[in-house]
Amino acid sequence: MSIIYPGAAQIDEAAALLDAGELVAFPTETVYGLGGDAENPEAIARIYAAKGRPANHPVIVHLAPAGDPAYWVQALSADALKLIDTFWPGPLTLILKRASHIPSAVSGGQDSVGIRCPSHPVAQSLLTAFSARRGGHGGVAGPSANRFGHVSPTTAQHVRDEFGSAVHVLDGGAADVGIESTILDLSRGFPALLRPGHVSPQAIADVLGVAPRLPDGTDATAPRASGTLKAHYAPRTPLALLPFDAIAPLLAAHGEGSEKKIALVARKSSAGEWASAPNVHFIAAPEDPQSYARDLYGLLRALDRANVERILIEKLPESIEWIAVNDRLGRAAAAFEAQE
Template identity: 80%
Template sequence: MSDRPTPPIVSATPFVTDAQIAEAAALLDAGQLVAFPTETVYGLGGDAENPQAVARIYEAKGRPANHPVIVHLAPHGDPQYWVEHLPADAQRLIDAFWPGPLTLILKRAARIPAAVSGGQDSVGLRCPSHPVAQALLAAFGARRGGHGGVAAPSANRFGHVSPTTAQHVRDEFGAGVHVLDGGACEVGIESTILDLSRGFPALLRPGRVTPHEIADVLGVAPRLPDGSDATAPRASGTLKAHYAPRTPLALLPFEALEPLLAQARVSGTRVALVARASRAGAWADMANVHFVAAPEDPHVYARELYGLLRALDRADVSRIFVEKLPDTPDWIAVNDRLGRAAAAFEASE
């Protein structure tokens, strides 16, 4: 068993009442969409067994129909209902990490509509730890004899920065989506995605649950993504360009950022610099540099990342320069998100 720290759980806001949970569950039951908080990011949820509801998610997000979504289950939900077979390794990981920020990719049961899987024969399952999410999933599950699951990608337009507050969701969709406000998300980036559908563990997306922690449970390290795994199932948030702000973003080692900062100083262009204070030096005080001191702790950085990118989109800067972070296991998830955000602008460099 891993000696990992238990992922923190956000306290339920007093503004989410039992009546509001019941109303949201009824909307899901009627095939409508509900945005709700998890410990990772806010999700845009619909009934996972209702292809029309899932289609509404794709339409609202502008998401490609072949890009799968993750099914969220209540703590007492039955993952075996959703899969062809629940391997022993999957049960060990469920026991170790659920509720929490780990998604498992498994072979989908024939009864489950292919819409949630982008047409694939696999399905992504997770059980969130946020109490508002758990209350909603339990209430919806009760309407479905204990088998209700909610398909819920991040509650934002496809490819954009994920939301970590209810206001972020409202900024994306206005009044068009029913939102449960459970406060700010504690983890702040999407769940780790681990594929178990091919007989071996393979990491498809890094997150708070690390490869080392997974290896502690399984006794074998998962395969890491290197771009060469042609048989890997498609999974949420694994496109090369993703999680992008509107403002062009460049992710480079600090020594490679300095010439770009110097060029901006000469031209008088206002830019943003996100770097650790120990590296920024005099650049932090330049008149045309909007400096943000990056957190030194990877968990804090992850929690603040998406809110920071959204704030920089409002900061009246022409570009966002971000210091590349250490290439160590602790930083794998933050580097992944920043790398995908930067990739959205690389073609135009």
């Protein structure tokens, strides 16, 4: 079913709300964002309050296609310009030194700022309309439109499920990418991947001529960035990420007479007879990284509604192609590791 995008009047209404310091949830190609005026500390505070987000956890500034990224940063490096020319509009966030006139609230008090230009047409229309109200320099701070630490929304209904009528929502259909943007830090003189996403390390290396430093938990000087806490992106139902040979005994121990089923997300080739077991709610895992990423958050939200006792997910290959999905699943599982 095709989505009818918001018209000019709806876009202008949403831009006026942003201009007045209110919040607007809007679609991007990655996930839905909870937007507020990036230069209004009170609006930024409303974002943090609505999400229950720690005040030191930065948000990303979203810019219109014709926006000026140089307005937001101290300087645009040659590397930044190359990446902008190649990947914007698109799911790549760049971390650079923040311009002095940009409020530190948007950066969680740091001297850096994350900026990106989304490719979704509704996001672009909203950002363009809002920027026009600000002399061409308007930017929208927009973390994912969900309660902090929980599963990100990839449809307008997901946002409504989180916030009800408390937040104005622009409906742009289901997100194409399905997981948050790649975050690349350029604020320290070398490229460092802080959060993997649709734009791969290899694609970045192809543009820059040097591979970005990959996140390994040892980069003590890295700026804080959205979605990089150990536990994040978690459903409300307990979730474990395990090799299938560790999952099978757990399924076997879960009797058919149990009140609730156990959810199993695995490849069909791995699941075997468990795919049709009466005590198992089976979901066939997508076979390729892009499809898995696009379906992941919707799948987790659906499993929260399925009234299952637990979610068991088959561990994925450790190859670079799966780095982004592995990142999200690992953080989701980490939210429950202390409960094991």
